[in-house]
Structures are given as structure tokens and as C-alpha cells.
Amino acid sequence: MAKVIIENLVKTYPEKTGPGVTAVKGINLTIEDREFMVLVGPSGCGKSTTLRMIAGLEEISGGTISIDGKVVNDVLPKDRDIAMVFQNYALYPHMTVYENMAFGLKLRKFPKAEIDQRVREASAMLGLDDYLERKPKALSGGQRQRVAVGRAIVRKPKVFLFDEPLSNLDAKMRVSTRTEISKLHARLGATMIYVTHDQVEAMTMGDRICVMKDGSIMQVAAPLELYNHPANMFVAGFIGSPPMNFFKGTLQRAGDTLVFVENNPRGAGLKLPLTEALARRGASHVDKPVVFGIRPENVHDTVTVAAADPQRTAEVRVEVSEPMGAETYLYLDTGATSFIARVRPTDRFEANQKVKVTFDLEHAHLFNPATESAL
Numbered sequence: 001m002a003k004v005i006i007e008n009l010v011k012t013y014p015e016k017t018g019p020g021v022t023a024v025k026g027i028n029l030t031i032e033d034r035e036f037m038v039l040v041g042p043s044g045c046g047k048s049t050t051l052r053m054i055a056g057l058e059e060i061s062g063g064t065i066s067i068d069g070k071v072v073n074d075v076l077p078k079d080r081d082i083a084m085v086f087q088n089y090a091l092y093p094h095m096t097v098y099e100n101m102a103f104g105l106k107l108r109k110f111p112k113a114e115i116d117q118r119v120r121e122a123s124a125m126l127g128l129d130d131y132l133e134r135k136p137k138a139l140s141g142g143q144r145q146r147v148a149v150g151r152a153i154v155r156k157p158k159v160f161l162f163d164e165p166l167s168n169l170d171a172k173m174r175v176s177t178r179t180e181i182s183k184l185h186a187r188l189g190a191t192m193i194y195v196t197h198d199q200v201e202a203m204t205m206g207d208r209i210c211v212m213k214d215g216s217i218m219q220v221a222a223p224l225e226l227y228n229h230p231a232n233m234f235v236a237g238f239i240g241s242p243p244m245n246f247f248k249g250t251l252q253r254a255g256d257t258l259v260f261v262e263n264n265p266r267g268a269g270l271k272l273p274l275t276e277a278l279a280r281r282g283a284s285h286v287d288k289p290v291v292f293g294i295r296p297e298n299v300h301d302t303v304t305v306a307a308a309d310p311q312r313t314a315e316v317r318v319e320v321s322e323p324m325g326a327e328t329y330l331y332l333d334t335g336a337t338s339f340i341a342r343v344r345p346t347d348r349f350e351a352n353q354k355v356k357v358t359f360d361l362e363h364a365h366l367f368n369p370a371t372e373s374a375l
């Protein structure tokens with residue numbers, strides 16, 4: 001397998017008038033040997049363009065890409081020793097599953113015995129033994145995607161590239177195929193680069209995640225590191241479902257304590273005394289604007305908390321209650337900010353009901369509103 005190194009990578013699409021559109025803006029990223037790296041971000045963030053430049057399907061405007069120590073900027077896709085799995089399967093409709101998986105090896109003049117061995121190994125790995133003589137039209141979406149993955153596996157490439165391979169599948173099939181790809185990575189010990197816009201896929205599959213926005217990298221870290229220590233508001237809001245809640249306000253001194261005071265033109269807003277750790281991070285922003293961030297699971301209905309701290313408790317209004325089965329999402333309003341709490345599924349709430357919630361500030365965050373970076 002191989003390490004992939006991306007240095008100062010740029011992709012600009014020229015226009016007849018104007019400077020053109022820069023889709024990837026000088027990014028730097030190292031994917032370690034045998035690592036499962038996920039590129040995640042909203043549509044238009046540059047993740048698929050980056051993957052296609054690694055594959056050689058897009059021309060590089062600037063910077064370098066190295067695979068296994070070799071710069072591949074001018075190397076043809078077929079000579080990069082990579083295999084790509086596309087969103088739309090890209091199977092040959094007139095060929096059987098076996099023929100689809102064997103086709104790339106036949107083009108490379110592999111011996112028939114080795115082709116058969118590789119196809120049958122990949123087929124057994126992916127549970128396709130009963131479908132080898134079928135054509136793609138006789139397969140479900142999940143089975144077709146497994147064939148596309150199998151076609152990549154038989155190549156035994158240095159790097160596997162996945163371009164949103166699960167986006168055409170239904171929700172249940174996405175979960176099972178996601179698990180299959182993760183098991184496959186563990187079995188093959190291969191270097192894999194996986195592009196998705198789904199942060200749940202990213203969190204559950206990646207050894208590390210590269211979060212992108214507008215052609216730039218926002219943060220690269222292990223899934224729980226991103227979740228617990230986001231570098232900025234974009235990462236904090238993008239990773240996690242439901243997303244992190246944000247409250248605009250200022251930090252004010254009250255004796256020896258630092259207090260977050262929400263901006264609320266309609267009257268009294270949140271007033272939350274910070275923990276020592278949070279106060280240290282916000283010490284340089286006293287009497288300055290800040291954004292207070294907290295995840296829905298760290299906002300609790302006071303009924304469920306044995307000894308809720310009254311100083312970190314607020315009365316808010318219920319906007320909507322969404323029972324999800326295992327939990328309930330409460331959409332709440334402070335008068336200035338709408339936010340979400342995850343509460344017990346057994347509790348029942350009505351619209352416009354007043355409820356008391358308590359904030360677990362051990363898991364809260366502060367951000368600079370000008371730069372959006374974490375304090």
C-alpha cells in the first residue's frame with residue numbers, strides 16, 4: 001500500500017472573462033499508509049475535485065500529489081496504481097458480474113488463472129458468489145455497488161478512491177454497505193480515501209476526517225477529536241447530528257466568576273457562569289462578543305437531572321417536540337435564539353410550553369465571532 005502526500009494543491013477552472021473559479025485553494029494533506037481518510041464537507045467544497053485530481057481525472061493547476069513517494073502530476077490515471085469506485089457504479093450492462101470484475105485485469109493481459117483467482121477471492125469477500133453470472137440489471141443497488149467495489153479490489157491497487165459510493169442507496173442499504181466497506185478496509189489493510197457529504201458516514205468510517213469548506217481544509221483529526229474539540233464554528237456545526245447550538249453574547253465578570261450573557265433584545269437572555277476551564281479560555285475576551293456553543297445532548301430537561309445547578313438553568317419555550325423513538329429532540333427558544341436539546345423519549349412536551357433546562361458546561365465551547373475559531 002502507499003502514503004499519499006498532497007502539497008499546495010490548487011484547482012482553478014478558467015473563465016473567458018475574469019480570473020476563473022478556484023475550487024481547491026492550496027491544500028496540504030498527508031494520508032498515511034493503510035489509513036482510511038474521509039474527505040467531508042457540503043456540496044461545492046472541493047472534496048470530489050481533490051479526489052479526481054488524485055485519480056488523474058482532473059488536471060492539477062498547482063501543487064503536487066505524491067503516491068508511494070512518486071510525484072504523479074503528469075502520470076496517466078491507468079499508471080497511478082489506484083482504483084476508483086464511483087457514485088453511479090459505472091458497470092458494463094452487457095457483461096455479467098464476473099466479467100465486470102475481470103474486465104480491467106483482462107485489459108492488462110493478466111493470465112486467466114490469476115484473473116479467476118482474484119475475482120473469486122473478491123466475490124467471496126463481498127458475498128457475491130451467487131450473483132457472478134447475473135447482469136447488473138438483475139441486481140439491487142447495494143449489490144451493484146458491491147460489484148463496483150469488487151472490480152476495484154481485484155486490481156490490488158496501492159490506493160482505493162471512493163467518490164460518494166453510497167449516495168444512491170436507500171437509508172438501510174447505506175448502513176449495511178458502510179459496514180461492509182469498513183470491514184473491507186480492516187481485512188485488506190489498504191490505503192483508502194473516501195469522499196462523502198454525509199457526516200455520519202465520515203464519523204463511523206474514517207481513521208481521520210478532513211473537513212473541507214470552499215476549497216480549503218477546516219480541520220483534520222480523528223472523528224472524536226473533531227466532535228469534542230472542533231477548531232472552529234464550521235466544524236462544530238457540521239460534525240454532529242443534530243448540530244451544535246450557538247448563542248451570541250458577551251463575557252462579563254461577576255466577582256471571581258466569568259459569566260456568558262446572551263444578547264437578547266427582548267429581555268433577559270441566558271446567563272451562564274462558566275467553568276474554570278472555560279473561563280481560562282475566554283479570559284482574553286472579557287466584555288467582548290463571543291459565541292457560546294453546546295451540543296444538544298449537553299442540554300438537559302431539569303426533571304432528568306438529580307441536582308441541576310440553578311445558576312446554569314434557564315426557563316425556555318418549546319417550539320416543536322420531535323419524538324425519535326430512542327430519544328426526543330426538543331426545539332427550544334430563549335427569546336433570542338432557537339436551539340435543540342436531546343431528552344428522554346418518555347417525556348412529553350407541547351408547543352409553547354415553558355420548560356426548565358440545564359446546561360452541562362463541562363462540554364461547552366467558546367468561539368471568536370470575528371474569526372469563528374475556537375477560543
